[in-house]
Amino acid sequence: MWQQTKSVVSIIIILAGAIALIIGFGISGTHSITVTTLTSAGNIGEDGILSCTFEPDIKLSDVVIQWLKEGVIGLVHKFKEGRDDLSDQNEMFRGRTAVFAEQVRVGNASLRLKNVQLIDAGTYKCHIVTSKGTGNANLEYKTGAFSIPEMDVDYNASSDSFRCEAPRWFPQPTVVWTSQVDQKTNLSEVSNTSFELDSENVTMKVVSVLYNITINNTYSCMIENNIAKATGDIRVTDSQIKRRSHLELLDSKASLCVSSFFAISWVLLSLSSYLT
Structure with a gap:
């Protein structure tokens, strides 16, 4: 029973x-569909990408893409029936947004943002409607300035020294020098770093000089803020100067709505x- x-x-x-x-x-x-975004950062004054993908739908005429920003009235961008529909677009984004129309059919709803500004930072929502259903996911967008450092020998100094110079950073970064031969040595006592604001008092040029260098040793200059980290390496031998630089963005995270x-x-x- x-x-x-x-x-x-x-x-x-x-x-x-x-x-x-x-x-x-x-x-x-x-029904609901899967939408995925990727937290990213925009470089002030350059073009940026707000990444968003969704379950593909071959019926392009049924796909509607809407980008919205928290705290902003109106839309950031809208794509409907195979073309842009910007009638409700907020003025601050006028003429600055575009989707990759030829890739929408395969599930790419990413937004290209032209001439990134500091105020573009914030929480965005990628909202998708297809013949299969609807879905959305949020994206945290950071803005700042970052650039790859140029490494060189400073011949104007009274003694041998290396110069690490990067033209655009914001917020103000930290600069750390390291030595491949003796990684435990604190090189801050034999280095000097300066920050020079641009004409608009937004981004700054970073110049750091390392003194008391030795040949046949690789030195690294690392510039880092909460958005990006850039490293420049330099090595001087009896016959040549070797340089290498690279840049990486920090805190890139995916957001998934299933x-x-x-x-x-x-x-x-x-x-x-x-x-x-």
Whole structure:
């Protein structure tokens, strides 16, 4: 008798869940789709990319892409029926946004943002509608300035020294010199770093000089803020000067919004399995 009661309860729960899902889909008229964004950073004055991908839909005419920004009235960008629809675009983004129209069909809803400004930082939402359903995901966008350092021998100094110079950084970074031969040595005591603001008092040029260098040793100059890290290496031998520089963005994270249908189904099935 108890087993029969449990079976009846399980069937009622499953049916109730199925009815709830049917009613829910009847109200919304659509399923959820997967949308993925990638936290990124924009370099002030240059073009940036706000990354967003979704489940592809070959019916391009059914795809609607909407980019919104938290705290901003109106849209950042809208793409509908195979073309841009900028009638509700906020003025601050006028003439500065574009999607990769030829890649929308394969699930690329990324936004190109021209001439990145400091005020462009914030939380954005990529909202997608297709024939398969709807979905959205948030994206945290940071803005600042970062550049690759140029490494050189400073011949104007009274003694041998290396110069590490990068034209554009913001916020103000830290600069650390290291030596490949003796990595434990603190080189801050034999280096001098200066920051020079540009004409608009936004970005700054970084110049750092390292003194008391030795030949056949590789020195590294690392410039870092909360957005990016750049490293320049330099090595002087009896016959040549070797240089190498690279830049990396920090805190690039993916944000994923998955279908709520599967989550609800999983809970219902798990509960029914427990009762039975």
